Amino acid sequence: METLLEVRDLHVTFSTYGGTVKAVRGVYFHLNKGETLAIVGESGCGKSVTSQAIMRLIPEPPGKITKGEVIFKGKDLASYTEKQMRAIRGVDISMIFQDPMTALNPTLTIGTQLMEGLREHQAVSGEEAKIKALEMMHLVGIPNPKERLKQYPHHFSGGMRQRIVIAMALICEPELLIADEPTTALDVTIQAQILELFGHIQATTGVSIILITHDLGVVAKIADRIAVMYAGKIIETGTKHDIFYDAQHPYTKGLLNSVPRLDLKEERLTPIDGTPPDLFSPPRGCPFTPRCPLAMEVCGKVYPVTTERSRSHHVDCWLQDERAQQLLARTANQ
Amino acid sequence: MGKVILEVNRLQKFFEISRNQTLQAVNDVSFQISQGETFGLVGESGCGKSTIGRTILGLYDKTAGEVLYDGKDIHALKENEKFQLHRKMQMIFQDPYASLNPRSTVQEIISEPMEVHHIYRHKHEIKERVYHLLEEVGLQREHANRYPHEFSGGQRQRIGIARALALEPDFIIADEPISALDVSVQAQIVNLLKEIQREKGLTFLFIAHDLSMVKQISDRIGVMYLGNLVELTQAEALYERPLHPYTKALLSAIPIPDPVVEEKRERIILQGELPSPISPPSGCVFRTRCPRAMNICEQQKPPFQEIEPGHYVACHLYH
Numbered sequence: 102m103e104t105l106l107e108v109r110d111l112h113v114t115f116s117t118y119g120g121t122v123k124a125v126r127g128v129y130f131h132l133n134k135g136e137t138l139a140i141v142g143e144s145g146c147g148k149s150v151t152s153q154a155i156m157r158l159i160p161e162p163p164g165k166i167t168k169g170e171v172i173f174k175g176k177d178l179a180s181y182t183e184k185q186m187r188a189i190r191g192v193d194i195s196m197i198f199q200d201p202m203t204a205l206n207p208t209l210t211i212g213t214q215l216m217e218g219l220r221e222h223q224a225v226s227g228e229e230a231k232i233k234a235l236e237m238m239h240l241v242g243i244p245n246p247k248e249r250l251k252q253y254p255h256h257f258s259g260g261m262r263q264r265i266v267i268a269m270a271l272i273c274e275p276e277l278l279i280a281d282e283p284t285t286a287l288d289v290t291i292q293a294q295i296l297e298l299f300g301h302i303q304a305t306t307g308v309s310i311i312l313i314t315h316d317l318g319v320v321a322k323i324a325d326r327i328a329v330m331y332a333g334k335i336i337e338t339g340t341k342h343d344i345f346y347d348a349q350h351p352y353t354k355g356l357l358n359s360v361p362r363l364d365l366k367e368e369r370l371t372p373i374d375g376t377p378p379d380l381f382s383p384p385r386g387c388p389f390t391p392r393c394p395l396a397m398e399v400c401g402k403v404y405p406v407t408t409e410r411s412r413s414h415h416v417d418c419w420l421q422d423e424r425a426q427q428l429l430a431r432t433a434n435q
Numbered sequence: 436m437g438k439v440i441l442e443v444n445r446l447q448k449f450f451e452i453s454r455n456q457t458l459q460a461v462n463d464v465s466f467q468i469s470q471g472e473t474f475g476l477v478g479e480s481g482c483g484k485s486t487i488g489r490t491i492l493g494l495y496d497k498t499a500g501e502v503l504y505d506g507k508d509i510h511a512l513k514e515n516e517k518f519q520l521h522r523k524m525q526m527i528f529q530d531p532y533a534s535l536n537p538r539s540t541v542q543e544i545i546s547e548p549m550e551v552h553h554i555y556r557h558k559h560e561i562k563e564r565v566y567h568l569l570e571e572v573g574l575q576r577e578h579a580n581r582y583p584h585e586f587s588g589g590q591r592q593r594i595g596i597a598r599a600l601a602l603e604p605d606f607i608i609a610d611e612p613i614s615a616l617d618v619s620v621q622a623q624i625v626n627l628l629k630e631i632q633r634e635k636g637l638t639f640l641f642i643a644h645d646l647s648m649v650k651q652i653s654d655r656i657g658v659m660y661l662g663n664l665v666e667l668t669q670a671e672a673l674y675e676r677p678l679h680p681y682t683k684a685l686l687s688a689i690p691i692p693d694p695v696v697e698e699k700r701e702r703i704i705l706q707g708e709l710p711s712p713i714s715p716p717s718g719c720v721f722r723t724r725c726p727r728a729m730n731i732c733e734q735q736k737p738p739f740q741e742i743e744p745g746h747y748v749a750c751h752l753y754h
């Protein structure tokens with residue numbers, strides 16, 4: 102499989118009055134062509150910052166990419182100038198955001214906003230742009246596209262606006278689409294429509310998708326691979342199957358256990374105790390140590406090495422170490 | 436199940452938007468809640484579930500119908516009686532960032548209702564009570580002198596719960612108490628609410644859009660769509676044998692965090708969008724999106740009827 106994007110040792114910080122927040126602290130992952138990678142984690146884990154860093158959308162200052170490479174089709178985007186980035190954004194890589202209410206300009210018609218990207222980046226006539234815009238509206242399932250093109254964002258419902266945002270993102274036929282919580286602001290029945298649409302779009306255009314979300318149900322539905330983030334680090338990656346049925350990291354397991362299942366009877370939910378660490382002064386060792394039911398002495402001191410369980414499944418946890426495994430086996434036998 | 440403590444009879448709440456436009460937020464909704472029960476009210480945004488909560492509490496005046504608490508019509512109470520009633524009925528709000536005064540300490544926030552109602556004569560009694568409440572919701576007495584911004588979302592929601600418990604109410608309305616929280620923390624709060632309810636025998640009206648969480652906590656669940664209650668039954672029955680086409684679609688739209696199960700599921704994708712509550716469809720409000728709509732659905736509003744014991748549904752398919 103061909104690798105489209107590779108992120109290596111990415112670090113992002115934000116300077117605030119209270120000190121420097123280390124939002125992303127050495128993130129590695131890759132994305133293959135045509136696949137959907139879900140980055141999951143709770144608020145403040147750095148998943149959105151990671152995606153913004155790929156697009157170089159981190160406001161500087163206060164933010165700063167302090168280290169790392171973002172290799173897109175063999176080129177390091179982290180070293181690109183703003184001018185070079187402008188040629189990438191919207192053309193090769195597009196992004197859609199959580200809130201479809203604020204992602205559109207209320208004073209411009211949908212048609213103008215849809216065609217803007219196309220006319221900015223490609224030498225097309227007004228007529229060609231309009232044909233393309235209608236084609237995109239059709240792709241994302243907006244009825245009466247001809248009339249709708251002349252309307253303003255306030256004429257559309259939340260679900261329809263999200264469809265328009267998706268159409269805008271896809272109009273230049275990018276190879277990578279980054280979707281940051283694309284359905285979080287929508288109702289479930291509308292969410293189901295939009296998730297269906299993602300499947301349809303990927304099948305017709307072959308676009309690769311990075312999906313940022315906290316909703317494990319959405320992940321189970323549309324992701325191929327999953328990266329679990331916690332306190333600025335990716336602590337476990339694997340295929341959908343690896344993560345849902347063979348999760349190794351205690352945080353991943355805890356996250357899966359804390360989600361209620363509609364299809365099962367559960368007397369009591371098992372939450373993860375405590376709260377995520379403060380990223381002003383992140384802990385030296387594994388950031389999950391204070392909440393981890395299986396924490397050992399080493400966990401608080403040294404960040405775990407990455408264990409490769411299979412070619413697809415990687416875990417950052419000391420429990421994977423042989424010595425810990427022997428200890429666990431011994432206590433299990435007793 | 437205990438005796439009926441709250442009775443909502445054909446409640447209507449309309450908002451006048453302009454001279455000739457009326458928003459029908461709640462239209463002809465009836466249900467009862469028994470003592471010690473948790474009643475879940477679910478539906479998507481704009482379905483009127485929060486409006487019901489607020490109307491029950493008397494924060495909104497009703498348009499028609501009645502709300503009886505312990506047999507008394509709460510909208511007919513005198514100011515003084517209303518004041519006394521609010522000792523018995525409390526509310527937990529959705530946004531723990533907006534519902535706590537940022538300039539008050541936790542001590543001040545939790546003791547305010549007790550001071551308003553003159554529960555204690557001495558300051559130190561209130562203080563002791565605040566400490567006790569903090570520990571009850573899983574916080575520590577040291578937290579009393581801190582300000583809301585020093586807490587995480589989950590901790591703030593615990594403060595909100597402590598405040599709601601301060602007057603030892605019998606009835607609590609929780610309006611989306613967990614939707615602003617992270618999943619691992621949501622489970623903490625749901626477990627806490629369940630424990631508190633079991634210990635104190637409280638009655639809960641739990642308003643939420645997240646059906647999988649509502650199922651965790653509720654005894655009975657009512658499903659709302661566009662201001663109408665479309666189905667009401669025991670929590671288990673609603674998941675096992677949903678009757679109303681909207682309930683079926685709603686349940687099937689929720690993705691299950693298990694890829695194998697998720698792949699095998701049949702999904703009912705609703706077409707179109709929620710109509711405007713300013714001009715709701717004639718007859719059954721769901722008919723514009725209903726996969727099984729018939730002629731009669733356009734002409735007549737389906738009555739809310741008991742189909743099986745304890746299982747109510749408003750749909751022409753079952754008449």
